[in-house]
Amino acid sequence: MPRSFKISVPASSANIGPGYDVLGIGLALFLTLEVEIDPKAANDTNSDPNNCKLSYTEDSEGFDSVPLRSDENLITRTALYVLRCNNIRSFPSGTKVHIHNPIPLGRGLGSSGAAVVAGVMLGNEVGQLGYSKQRMLDYCLMIERHPDNITAAMMGGFVGSFLRDLTPAEMERREIPLSEVLGSPSGGEDTGLVPPSPPTDIGRHVRYNWNKDIKCIAIIPNFEVSTADSRGVLPQAYTAKDLVFNLQRLAVLTTALTQSPPNPDLIYPAMQDRVHQPYRKTLIPGLTEILSSVTPSTYPGLLGICLSGAGPTILALAVGNFDDIAQEIMNRFSKNNVACNWKLLDLAYNGAEVTQA
Secondary structure: OOEEEEEEEEEEEEOOOOOOOOEEEEEEEEEEEEEEEOHHHHHHHOOOOOOEEEEEOOOOOOOOOOOOOOOOOHHHHHHHHHHHHOOOOOOOOOEEEEEEOOOOOOOOOOHHHHHHHHHHHHHHHHOOOOOOHHHHHHHHHHHOOOHHHHHHHHHOOEEEEEEOOOOHHHHOOOOOOHHHHOOOOOOOOOOOOOOOOOOOOOEEEEEEOOOOOOEEEEEEEOOOOOHHHHHHOOOOOOOHHHHHHHHHHHHHHHHHOOOOOOOHHHHHHHOOOOOOHHHHHHOOOOHHHHHHHOOOOOOOOEEEEEEOOOOOOEEEEEOOOHHHHHHHHHHHHHOOOOOEEEEEEOEOOOOOEEEEO
């Protein structure tokens, strides 16, 4: 029988100042997959080695460059990993996936995390595996080892997360699974026949409350920063003073963002950071000036400001004056010959969802 469904996965912003690799928020900017499975349309998918015809809307980010083969596209490669862990070698005959991706690539808004979550949910749904979100999170974390974006995209809202220590037996299964999914020669001969299933409950998380008066202003520069580059500029060790600085602010921030009315005198200083933002200024022109000079006293309505994930997007939390705040940050980027656009976003409280057609 033909069937169809839709998957939606939110963008995300990680770190939120002091919460490096810990905090994340799901943002109401959604990667969507419209999926049809019709065995009678098998001829339409024969050109793909895994029975899956991929297409993108023309206004999707990366429309001209994204791979359309199912064994090369991150979303479908991830789905194939989930399926092959469950002894399903390919997509059902006649599978079509139409994707709309408004999440900017390489800008610190969780585009790859959203793709991984979408892929795991796609594998779960086409394979009719019946996994819970918590179990699907395990599959995601086998591919993307940083739980802040992944957890925010899957669960939604404002979350804190960590990876638990794996046992020696579980450690044997930590290899990157996507290399196994690929065929020879990319993944080696006969790879991916039976990839190892993830251990259970790899990631642990808690969902914090959030004052719904607080909106997210994302100021998005027109250049990319790779996660590898942004991690490469970080030091190998930190002073106790800097770690205590972040821990103190992290402890305050997770409650300060729940309170009503939001208190900028508490939130703004609690979003300061000494672990990652100071070191990433070399990759993002004007970052230090922007983070230090756009304040609640100069722009009423602003609560706090930080780098979104690895950047270069700037995330400003505010309760009003959104246009002026965004324009000021864009003006400061323009002094460094960097053009930007901006989006005003609510939180995606439900996280990733599947709806049946």
